[in-house]
Amino acid sequence: MQIQPILAALRKHKIPAFLIVLEIALACAVLCNAVFMIGQRIAEIHLPNAIDENGISVIGVQGxxxxxxxxxxxxxxxxxxxxxxxxxxxxxxxxxxxxxxxxxxxxxxxxxxxxxxxxxxxxxxxxxxxxxxxxxxxxxxxxxxxxxxxxxxxxxxxxxxxxxxxxxxxxxxxxxxxxxxxxxxxxxxxxxxxxxxxxxxxxxxxxxxxxxxxxxxxxxxxxxxxxxxxxxxxxxxxxxxxxxxxxxxxxxxxxxxxxVVVDGKTFTDVRDKFFANTRSMVWMLALVCVVMLAVTAFGIVGLTSFWVGQRRRQIGIRRAVGATRAHIMQYFQTENFLLSTAGVAIGMLLAFSINLYLMQHYQMTRMPWYYLPASAIALWLLGQFAVLGPARRAANVPPVVATRSV
Amino acid sequence: MFAYYLDLALRSFRRNRVLTTLMVLALALGIGASITTLTVLKLLSGDPLPQKSARIFAPEIDPLTAASTTPAEKLWRDWGNLMTYTDAMNLLHARKGVRQSVMMLTRAKVTPQEAGQHPFYSDGVAATADFFAMFDASFQYGGGWSANDDESRAHVTVIAGFLNDKLFGGQNSVGQMLRVNDKDYRIIGVLKRWAPQPRFYSTSLGGRGYGNGDAVFLPLQSAFADKMNPQNVNCFDTGFDIAQLDTAPCAWLSLWVELASAADAGAYKTFLSNYVAQQIALGRMHHPDVDLPDLMGYLAQQQVVPDDARLQVNLAFGFLLICVVNTVGLLLAKCLRRSREIGVRRALGASRGAIFAQFMIEAGMVGVAGGVLGLIFAELGLWAIRHQPAEYAKLAHLDMAMFFATFVVALIASLIAGLLPAWRACVVAPAPQLKAS
Incomplete structure (x- = not known):
């Protein structure tokens, strides 16, 4: 696959391309930090506690x-x-x-x-x-x-x-x-x-x-x-x-x-109550991540579809002069890969700065480095997944379109 | 003209139902998340005494031993305005403020009068006389106690409205007896609903930061004489007897002062410094640092608002930003697809301004729709929060200000999102578009 023609085409669509890059960058930055926070909280819930948690009951007496x-x-x-x-x-x-x-x-x-x-x-x-x-x-x-x-x-x-x-x-x-x-x-x-x-x-x-x-x-x-x-x-x-x-x-x-006032509960209840807030924060973070990724994916689908529609004629010409369906698919997939790469590059930088900011203002530790490539891969995959539909539609454009004037 | 643009926008929405739905949905999700988290943050960082918080102060001193190397700022962050009995009483009796009260929290065992009913524990406050007047706690029946009652260890009590409802069915219970921690107290007052949020007076004393008000209020000296224990005791030296808290090197009481105006704070701080200097001269204290934050300053120092609440706001706005960028992209795609229509309109005499206005109105309509749907999402989000275990959860409701804020945020977000597409639309050159068709 040649990258040169893709870059040339993108240069003609600077604003939509920039918007996709921006969206992926923001999603990457938020995802990194949110997943890191989820990880921290799950680690907190699973801290070792060497007692017989499932066999202990607590009976408190006051007065x-x-x-x-x-x-x-x-x-x-x-x-x-x-x-x-x-x-x-x-x-x-x-x-x-x-x-x-x-x-x-x-x-x-x-x-x-x-x-x-x-x-x-x-x-x-x-x-x-x-x-x-x-x-x-x-x-x-x-x-x-x-x-x-x-x-x-x-x-x-x-x-x-x-x-x-x-x-x-x-x-x-x-x-x-x-x-x-x-x-x-x-x-x-x-x-x-x-x-x-x-x-x-x-x-x-x-x-x-x-x-x-x-x-x-x-x-x-x-x-x-x-x-x-x-x-x-x-x-x-x-x-x-x-x-x-x-x-x-x-x-x-x-x-x-x-x-006296007597109050009994199992230790399992004690643990559930202690970590209830932490657990609900984990769910909330996870929900935001999922919805955010969905919104990003729809954004990519929307913009790519628009741009496939705009280029129907060009696609038809390419098909007429010998490009296979796979070539057209690959074209849009590679294009998305390039945009995603730019997006995650900016996104990782942004994620790192957000982490620094959070460390300054909240009780937050430094994010381990592997969160960055991990969420980069996640967004690459998301981009590829989102572009699949529009790319397939592009591949289905018949060569005969090239001969029509509209 | 406006009506015509509205009509055009509606036609355009109808043409691209899926795209429009996606745009509105994404924007609404972002707005719903932002408004939900903002409502919670607003609730958590609210002013518990809006009329007078600027005149309420928390004197802070450093009672630690000579050997201590803990910086005063760190001590105050951990302990707030906690003091030893001696210091609290000295400052109380100096009466340098318009009002002042010394207090502690205690677990109050309440034994119902009827036989066969189990005693239960509720939140108790033991405080000196000015507590109610200073903190704007008003009475449904009766009133508070006097400084004399406090000094003479009178067995009188004030109870909260909800406890009165529970024990006396909401009747005027003034004059009735209440058994608190196995001692009899005569009820002299019943409060109206009183539950300042955050519970500013409670955090340093070992209480909750938010949630219900306290149930039982007792004169400090009476509760102390009846051996009720404070919820929070911080001892800073050895060789003490916990049963003799009034002489022990332990901080367990907090002092609040109301001044005539915020401008009097300087004078009170000087008084506080002089007091500490005098105690240092006597050999009782060793560190000259004092501070006098006002109520809101104190809450900021104590970091009452949980980190999680602020993180959630940041996260929600990050999410909203992504949604806005998403809307920009989709609006742009939509309007570029309509280049030909724009060309026709321009050729028929529409100015660039008119095209710009048309697309901004279209964006604004997405915003209004996003706002309405966002409001539903925010109500859903708050409903979910009310079912969370956090102590402030029950209080999470959308108020009037946030209701309007939803639409303002939605409109601003959508108009910002509309700027770029509208600009791209109005610079479309009509001639090539007409030629192409």
Whole structure:
């Protein structure tokens, strides 16, 4: 296929050609960034969370009398444990993706103190049975002993009196990038120091807490005995038993202390609610992408059809002097390919600048380079697909048209 | 002439039904998306107190320890106008504003009077006396409490209209008792519907940014004496007892001040600086930075509007731009196809201006049709948003201004799209076109 005659013809139709290039460039730029945003959000939804998400139910209790909380919580846990099908129960101060939680800036020695780069860490505290209920995956070291739970009392500053802690892999990596975390210390302020006895696979925080995805796995786990404030009950069972156990559990707890407000839900619901906004943004972005590509495709069809109609005579002459249908098809396909190439070249540049702009004004990271060629290929294909109809119509122009004067 | 051009445009549409439908549809989709996202953004970045927001200020100070290296701007972005009990009370009692109120949010357990009904949790505010007057919360029945009630820890409460409807069937409940967090409070006022959007006073206190108003309002000192916990506590030093929040190195109260005019802000800021300087001299504080943003400035600083909402507006307008370019292309194709008709009209005496006007009117009609259809798409889009889980979702409705904006945007978009084709049409030379036929 010779490109020279196509370029010569395009030079005669500068404005329509320019419009197609512009449309493809804009579509390419928007597509790149929208797909990148979709990818980021899907990655966020699929962040690893090494707990038994499908087996955990959350039963929250509010309005516990602080004076009798210790005994009440122990009694509630015993009641929940008796429900058939329950394999483990624990009381926690908060739970992953629960959207409200306790956090502290921490340091690795009391002397070091805090500065603005100190990591902000989610402080999970649980009573005996916590690791089994959550289904934590131990990678290194050990879990807590019975005595460590029993001896640990929640202090007036809401930190437990224990001296041991389990950290997630990501937090260990952040605090001691080059060393083994076991035996190292984490300090919350100058009074509460904890020695790392175990490292577990990453567990998500209750919320991103303003730190973004990078901080989403910075959690530590502390043993504590029942106390006011440690009053979210987690119950583990098989997935199909969850609904029944929640129903029974709520009834039991309400009967035990009629003045409290009990609220039960499965962890699956917790996850759905937490990511609901993110998911709807993904759908909205995807919808915009699809509609935008459709509009672009129709634009190409419209302009190319117009231009096929204008050149019926020329096509007829070409057919009369020996061009096959395939030649005519190829002509329009190549022409579209050239326009698309110009379009995606400008589009990729535009996409990159939009990404830079978004990085400046929003919490957005740099777009990986492969998004650019990927959306370029998508628009090339779209262009070829859109031009197929008009090109086929052009190929069907009979040679006899050349002999007519109109 | 106008009527004649309208008629010509209609004839042209009828001749190219598919092309016309495509043009209108694309434009309508772009406009629908833009108006939907703009409506949401307008809702999210609205002024919660339009009459007086320029006179409402959020004093910000830096209570962190001497060792802290956190820049004050970063602290304020995270904490807003949160303060320790001591600072909040000192500034409140200085009474340097026309009105001032210190507040916290708390989960309020409400126990219905009838036996057998379960207690439930609702959003509670514990605030000092000026809260209602300063924030334009007006009463359906009764009124608020006085500064004396607050200091004497009176067990009085104001409830929201919707809670009054729920508990007392909308009757005047002033004088009735309400059990809040297992303590009895006497109802002295019932609010009319009050739910400023954004909930500017709530974000730094650990509350939602948008959505329903709060249900139960209590005097701050009474709630504090009854050991109700604030929703958000930020401690910045060690060695404290969380049960003694009034002396703990923790920020958990926010202060808002109403000044007589925006011009008084300078004087208040000086007062604030002097206060901090005095506290530094006493050794209580260590950082001299202060700030006094007004309400809208404060909302901007707190970045209340979610990034996603602004991104969606950008995306929608990007999409609209693509639709406009698309319309330019299709209009151009249409009008170049009619070169011969233009040639005839020119030969019969139509001026270039007349041709230009004819094609602009045709473009404008595409715009009006796109606007009407866009309005339908926008209503559909807003309907979809109302079914989203976001806390502001229920509030997404098209208002009068956005209704007209739809047509303005549609008309402007289509006229811009029509410029190039109309110009190409009016420079068509009549002679060659006539010769060809």
């Amino acid at each position: 516990v009398n602080p004076d009798t909380a210790n005994a009440d919580i122990a009694r509630d846990l015993a009641a929940l444990r008796q429900i058939p099908g329950v394999s483990a129960v624990a009381a926690l101060n908060m739970y992953p993706l629960g959207n409200s939680g306790w956090n502290s800036d921490v340091s690795t020695s009391p002397a070091e103190g805090l500065n603005k780069d100190s990591p902000n860490v989610a402080e999970y505290m649980f009573t005996q049975g916590g690791p089994e209920t959550l289904g934590l995956r131990l990678l290194q070291g050990r879990l807590f002993t019975d005595a460590e739970y029993a001896d640990s009392k929640l202090g007036a500053n809401y930190m437990p009196s224990t001296h041991v802690v389990i950290v997630t892999q990501s937090l260990a990596q952040r605090l001691w990038p080059d060393a083994n975390a076991l035996g190292k210390q984490i300090w919350v302020g100058k009074e509460n120091g904890y020695t790392v006895v175990g490292v577990i696979a990453d567990v998500l925080r209750p919320s991103q807490n303003g730190g973004g995805i990078a901080h989403f796995h910075w959690s530590m786990f502390l043993p504590v005995s029942p106390a006011a404030g440690i009053q979210v009950y987690l119950v583990r069972s098989t997935p199909q038993d969850r609904e029944r156990i929640i129903r029974d559990g709520v009834t039991k707890l309400e009967a035990l202390s009629p003045w």
